[in-house]
Amino acid sequence: MPRHVACVMDGNGRWAQRRSLPRAAGHRAAETSVIDVIEAARAAGVEWLSLYAFSTENWNRPGPEVDDLMRLVRRVVRKHAPLLLARGIRCRFLGAADPRIPRGLAQDFEDLATLTAENQGMTLTVAFDHGGRRDIVEAARSLIRSGTPADEVTERLFADHLPFPDTPDVDLVIRTSGEQRISNFMLWQVAYAEWVFPEVLWPDFRTPDFLTCLDAYRRRDRRFGGVPPQKNGDPS
Amino acid sequence: MTTGTTGTADEAPLFGPESRFHAFFDDPRWALAMIRATVLEAAHPQIGAALADNSTFMAHPWRRLRNTFLSMRRMFDADPAVREREAARLNRLHARMSGSDSRGRPYDAMDRATRAWVVATLFESAVTMCRLSGQPLDQDTMEHMYAEYRVFLAALDGDAGELPEDLHDFWRYFDGVVEDELENTEAARVILYRLFDHLPAPALLDGAPALWAAGRAVVGPLLGAITVASLPEPYRRRAGLPEMPGAPTLMQGAYLAAGLTRFLPDGWLRAETIIETLSLSPDSDDPRARTVAALRARMKRASALLRLLTPLGGDTGPDPFPAARADTAATATTEASGESRRSAEEFFRQVLDQTGDGHLDWPDLAAMARELATRLDLDEPEETRLYDAFAAWWRELQAALDTDGDGRVSAAEYAAAVPSLAGPALIRVAEVLFDATDKDGSGTIDAAEHRALFRTAFHRDLDLTDGTYGRSAFVGDFLSFMSGRRANTPYDPLLADA
Numbered sequence: 001m002p003r004h005v006a007c008v009m010d011g012n013g014r015w016a017q018r019r020s021l022p023r024a025a026g027h028r029a030a031e032t033s034v035i036d037v038i039e040a041a042r043a044a045g046v047e048w049l050s051l052y053a054f055s056t057e058n059w060n061r062p063g064p065e066v067d068d069l070m071r072l073v074r075r076v077v078r079k080h081a082p083l084l085l086a087r088g089i090r091c092r093f094l095g096a097a098d099p100r101i102p103r104g105l106a107q108d109f110e111d112l113a114t115l116t117a118e119n120q121g122m123t124l125t126v127a128f129d130h131g132g133r134r135d136i137v138e139a140a141r142s143l144i145r146s147g148t149p150a151d152e153v154t155e156r157l158f159a160d161h162l163p164f165p166d167t168p169d170v171d172l173v174i175r176t177s178g179e180q181r182i183s184n185f186m187l188w189q190v191a192y193a194e195w196v197f198p199e200v201l202w203p204d205f206r207t208p209d210f211l212t213c214l215d216a217y218r219r220r221d222r223r224f225g226g227v228p229p230q231k232n233g234d235p236s
Numbered sequence: 237m238t239t240g241t242t243g244t245a246d247e248a249p250l251f252g253p254e255s256r257f258h259a260f261f262d263d264p265r266w267a268l269a270m271i272r273a274t275v276l277e278a279a280h281p282q283i284g285a286a287l288a289d290n291s292t293f294m295a296h297p298w299r300r301l302r303n304t305f306l307s308m309r310r311m312f313d314a315d316p317a318v319r320e321r322e323a324a325r326l327n328r329l330h331a332r333m334s335g336s337d338s339r340g341r342p343y344d345a346m347d348r349a350t351r352a353w354v355v356a357t358l359f360e361s362a363v364t365m366c367r368l369s370g371q372p373l374d375q376d377t378m379e380h381m382y383a384e385y386r387v388f389l390a391a392l393d394g395d396a397g398e399l400p401e402d403l404h405d406f407w408r409y410f411d412g413v414v415e416d417e418l419e420n421t422e423a424a425r426v427i428l429y430r431l432f433d434h435l436p437a438p439a440l441l442d443g444a445p446a447l448w449a450a451g452r453a454v455v456g457p458l459l460g461a462i463t464v465a466s467l468p469e470p471y472r473r474r475a476g477l478p479e480m481p482g483a484p485t486l487m488q489g490a491y492l493a494a495g496l497t498r499f500l501p502d503g504w505l506r507a508e509t510i511i512e513t514l515s516l517s518p519d520s521d522d523p524r525a526r527t528v529a530a531l532r533a534r535m536k537r538a539s540a541l542l543r544l545l546t547p548l549g550g551d552t553g554p555d556p557f558p559a560a561r562a563d564t565a566a567t568a569t570t571e572a573s574g575e576s577r578r579s580a581e582e583f584f585r586q587v588l589d590q591t592g593d594g595h596l597d598w599p600d601l602a603a604m605a606r607e608l609a610t611r612l613d614l615d616e617p618e619e620t621r622l623y624d625a626f627a628a629w630w631r632e633l634q635a636a637l638d639t640d641g642d643g644r645v646s647a648a649e650y651a652a653a654v655p656s657l658a659g660p661a662l663i664r665v666a667e668v669l670f671d672a673t674d675k676d677g678s679g680t681i682d683a684a685e686h687r688a689l690f691r692t693a694f695h696r697d698l699d700l701t702d703g704t705y706g707r708s709a710f711v712g713d714f715l716s717f718m719s720g721r722r723a724n725t726p727y728d729p730l731l732a733d734a
Contacts, residue, residue: 074548075548077544078544078545078548081541081544081545082541082544082545085541104548107543108543108544110540111540111541111543111544112540112544114536114537114540115537115540115541115544117537118533118537
C-alpha cells in the first residue's frame, strides 16, 4: 500500500469540450471525483493524499476561467468542510501564497486548515498555486538565511526547509487523461515515485479507477521486487 | 515623630493578612474604588502633570496594574524588611520624576503634601466604597483604618505629618483639597474618557480582539459613568463633569452588586489570581497558560467552522472582494515578511512609546528602565547604573533622531532613521542589563535569572550553550530586538505587552 499518493487532476477542459460544454463545466464536474477519491484513499488506508489543483502556471489561463475556478474552489471548500472534519482528515494547502487569490478564498483555506489541524486521520495536501521549482528556490533561500555552511547542507537538511517538511516522499503519482508530464509538481517529493497514467479524464475518475491505480502500484512492486528498505523516508 | 508611625507599625493588626487593607485586596468593590481614587489623584495638578508625563497606564495599563498591585501588597506585608525595601524602591522611583506641567508649573513626585493626598484618596475611596455599597464602616473600624493609612504614608515619607492626626480633621482636610486644589486635569480626563475606551486587551485575551472590543464598547462607557457619579459633588461641579440621569443609581447598583460577592465562598475571588491570569501570555510555560492556549485553539477552530458554515451570497455572482485585491496584495507581502519583523510604526507604538503620547522622549526610556528594574528587583547601585545607561542611550537617540530639535522624537523621525538606533549607547544598555540580570556574576544567565527577567523559562530559539545564556548572545538578541524590530522574541512580553 502506498503511503503517500498524489493526483494530478488533468482533463477537465477536454471532458467539457467532448460534451460541447464550457470549460467551467469540466471544473465543476471534477468536484465529485475529488470527493470520491478522498473517500476511496481514506478507506484504502492511504495516509497522505496530495491533489494538484492549480499550478503557478495556471494563472496564465484566461481571466474569466481563473475567476470561475476560484469561485468554484471556494464553494467546494466550504461545502465539504464539515465532512472533512467529521472524517478526521487533516487538510492543508501547499502554495496558496499569491496575492491574486481572492481574500475570501485565502481565509477559507486558512479556516479549513485551522479547523482540521488536530485531525489524526489522513493528511490531505491540496497544492493550490503550487510550483515545485518555487518551493525548492524558497527552501534554498531559507537555508541561506539560516546561515548554514555549504558543506553541512545535506538532502535531509534541505528537505527540512521545504514547505510542510513533515510530508513524506510521494510513492505513487496518478496523472489522469493520459498526459505523461510532471508539470512542476512537488518536484522534490516525487524523486522516487511510481507514476501511472490512466486514460480516463479526471471528471470521470472514480473509486474503481483509483483502486486500479493502487493495484497497478502493487503489481509494479511485485514485478520489480526488492523494495528499497526505506522507500518513504530519507533517501540520503 | 508623630504618633501612629513606627510604634504601632509592629503591632500585628496594622499590617499583614489581618489588616483592614488586606481584607480589601480581594474585594471586587476595591476595583471600582481604585479607579475612583486614581481619578481623584490625577485631578491633583501636581500628580496629574506627573502622570501625564511619566505614566505608562495609557499604553501598558495591565502591566501598570500588576506592578501597582504587587507594590501595594509589599507595602502592607507583615515583614517590616519587605515594607522598608519597597518604600525605598518607591522613593527612588519617584525621586526620578519631576518636571513641569503644560502651564509651566513645576511638579515633583517627592512633594510631601502631594504624596499625602495619594494616601488620602486611597483611604477616602475605601470608606466611600463601603458607604456606597450599603455596608458603612463603624467609627472604630474607620479610625483603625485611618491609622493604617497613616502608617503607610509614614513608611514612605518618614512620618505622616502631612495628614491630620485625627480622623475628624481628616474630613475637613479632604474637603478642603477637593474644593480648593483639584482641577479638571488632562490626566483625569484621560482616565475617565479615554482609558477605558481604548483599553488594550490583556495578554490573556490578545488572541480574541473582536470579543475584547465588543466587551470594551459596552463596559468602557459604563465604568466612566459609574466613576463620575461616585466622585465628590464639589469636584464634579468644578471640573464640569456631566450629571447623567440614572448614573447615580447605576453607580450605587454597581457598588451594591460588587459588595454582594461577599456571600461567595472564601477564595473564589482573589485579586492576585485574576491579575496573574490576565497577564498570562500564551507562550509562557505556566501550566495555566497551556489550558488557556488549548482553550484559545478551540475557540479559533470554532470560529473557523462558523465562518466556513456561513452561507455565501450568490454562487455565480462576481467576486465579492474585487476591491480588496490590491489590499490583499499588500497584506500578503507584509505577512510574508512580517512573520519575524514588524513595521517601524508598530514597534514605535508598542515598545518605544511607553507613555502612549505619540512621541519618544525621556519618560518613555525611563519607563523602560523602571519596568526592567522592577522585574529584576534591583537595589542601588545597579538601578542607577541601568537608568544611567538608558539616559546615555536617550542622549544618543536625541542627537541622532531629533531632526527638528523639539527635544523629542516623533514617529516620523524615528521611521526615517531606524538603522542608527543601534549605537554604542544601546550596546551599553544591553551590557548593563546583562550584568543586572546575572545576579551571581557568573558571566552567564542561568534558568532562574532568565525567569526573573522574562517571567518564563528559556525559549527554544535562544542560542544556548550548556543550558545558559551567554553575554554576547544576550547582547546580540537585545540589539536585534531593539533595532532590528524582531517580533516574537522573549523580549516581546518584556516591553511590548499591554
